[in-house]
Amino acid sequence: MTDATDTDTDTGTPLLDHWVGGAPWRGDSERTGPIHNPATGRVSGRVRLASAADVTSVVARAAEALPGWREASVARRQGVMFSFREILNARKDELAEILTAEHGKVLSDALGEITRGLEVVEFACGSGHLLKGDYSDNVSTGVDVYTLRQPVGVVAVISPFNFPAMVPLWFLPVALVSGNAVVLKPSEKDPSAADWIARALAEAGLPDGVLNVVHGDREAVDALLDAPEVRAISFVGSTPIAKHIYERASANGKRVQALGRAKNHMLVLPDADLDLAADAAVNAGFGSAGERCMAVSVLLAVDSIADALVDKIAERMAGLRIGDGTRGCDMGPLITREHRDKVAAYLDVAASDGARIVVDGRGVVPDGDADGFWLGPSLVDRVPTSSAVYTDEIFGPVLSVVRVSGYEEGVAVIEAGPYGNGTAIFTNDGGAARRFQREVRVGMVGVNVPIPVPVAYHSFGGWKASLFGDTKAYGPQGFAFYTQEKAVTSRWLDPSHGGINLGFPQHD
Structure with missing residues (x-):
């Protein structure tokens, strides 16, 4: 952990303060929470946990x-983003080390996360065309109509543990360049990246108080949802929490974009390149230890090629190196010991439900401290769709194989699920691919691409129970979320024009 501004007197470990008004801020709450290094299992620091009163103070500072x-002019706001882009790009290795130390993902994956966030920063640098309005001249005699896009006001971003840099970077550049003030509440499990980003934006010229970081747990979240000055909420996390945030914030009159759970399927047809499909399944199933909402957690394998595909995936898994993210390994630990144990328990469920455990990650020998939160990649074949291994979002390195008779049954399995975040099809049949992308009720679709995360100038988000609220994240929909459109009807009267007319205004 870096950027700590205090020391916990009981443990002697670094204590991370909030970032408010352009400087570290302690707040009044005495509560703190532990920050672990998942690769060692040890506490590396502590973070302050805000009270509701602390949140009220932070929101007031943002409103000020x-x-x-x-x-500020659009040019000035964009100028800050340009400067921030240069700082982030020059010092991304520093930020990546923070991600690895607190989340556990390997350094290459951490750098990839930052690069995807950097794309949104670069998109925000050219935001002028998305902030402009429309103009209609002389819609009626001497009457013009035009629109303005104006900021919403104070907005809050609540980000998850699995992408402590990328998810804030999905929202902050768009919200800030649109003219809003922001309160960021990162996960208390790996909070240091948020403070790092806030410091870098301050260095880039962002005025004090425009971005504030408040650390905390459920108490801080609910205080943001209830704060009258907060006009919009952006959230990424589990569906139960997303639903809670959507309902409570909406009841308080706020705009909401709340991205929830996923159970992403990858359908492999008999004509697919099985080597490409096997590589993709391993990459998408076990990257970031499976702790990402776009991970492929279910492989739908058509019966005729299922045995061969499972064998190819197992062969590739045997070559994966699991260990400390600083040692050049392929996959790191899970975020906490409790989460590791929860994910591992699904392998017992799979066995009891009649599935076949092809690769059991519970026996992994890591390249790292034995006390780290380790679980190796696991492959489970012939998983029944009634099993909790299939129905639950496991959020870990467990890849389930469900066998299907063909395209029709594969799509039916996807359609029957409650989530619609991401999906993929692997095939060399263009007709099947086109039919799939049009028919499947999922928000993000990959064709021979296992993790179909859109680039920054498109928008990210799913369908069904994977998204609650008004719009998707970043891209054009992100700018629509963080701005309000105002329509102006204008007439500059000719001195000779006048008279009384009580009728309804008409165009002439």
Whole structure:
């Protein structure tokens, strides 16, 4: 952990403060939480946990900074983003080390996360065309109509543990360049990246108070949902929490974009390149230890090629190196000991439900401290769709294989699920691919691409129970979420025009 500004007197470990008004801030709450290094299992620091009163103070500071930033020119806001882009790009290795130390993902994966966030920063640098309005001249005699896009106000971003840099970077550049003031509440499990980003934006010229970081747990989240000055909420996390945030924030009159759970399927047809499909299944199933909402967790294998595909995947898994993310390994630990144990328990469920455990990750020998939160990649074949191994979002390195008779049954399995975040089809049949991308009720679709995360100038988000609220994240929909459109009807009267007319205004 870096950027700590205090020391816990009981443990002697670094204590991370909030970032408010352009400086570290302690708040009044005395509660703190542990920050672990998942690769060692040891506590590396502690983080302050805000009270509801602390959140009220932070929101007030954002509201105080809002007017000046809202009235700043688009050119000035973009200038800050340009400077931030240069800082982030130059020092991404530093941020990656923080991600690896607190989340556990390997350094290459951490750098990939930052690169995807950097894409949104670069997109925000060219935001002028998405912030402009429309103009219609002389819609009626001497009457013009035009629209303005104006910021929403104070907005809150609540981000998850699995992408402590990328997810904030999905939202912050768009919200800030649109003229909003932001309160960021990162996961308390790996919070240091948020403070790092806030410091870098301050260095880039962002005025004090425009971005504030408040650390905390459920108490802080609910305080943000209830704060009258907060006009919009962005969230990424589990579906139960997303639903809670959507319902509570909406009841308080706020805009909400809440991205929830996923159970992503990869359908492999008999004509697919099985080597390509096997590589993709391993990459998408076990990258970031499976702790990502776009991970492929279910492989739908057509019966005729299922045995061969499972064998190819198992062969590739045997060559994976599991260990400390700083040692050049392929996959790191899980985020906490409790989460590791929960994920591992699904392998017992799979066996009891009649599935075949092809590769059991519980016996992994890691390249790292034995006390780390380790679980190796696991492959489970012939998983019944009634099993919790199939129905639950496991959020770990467990790849389930469900065998299907063909395209029709594969799509039917996907359609029967409650989530619609991401899906993929592997085939060399263009007709099948086109039919799949049009028919399947999922928000993000890959054709021979296992993790179909859109680039920054498109928008990210799923369908069904994977998304609650008004819009998807980043891209054009992100700008629509963080701005309000105002329509202006204008007439500059000719001195000779006048008279009384009580009728309803008409165009002439």
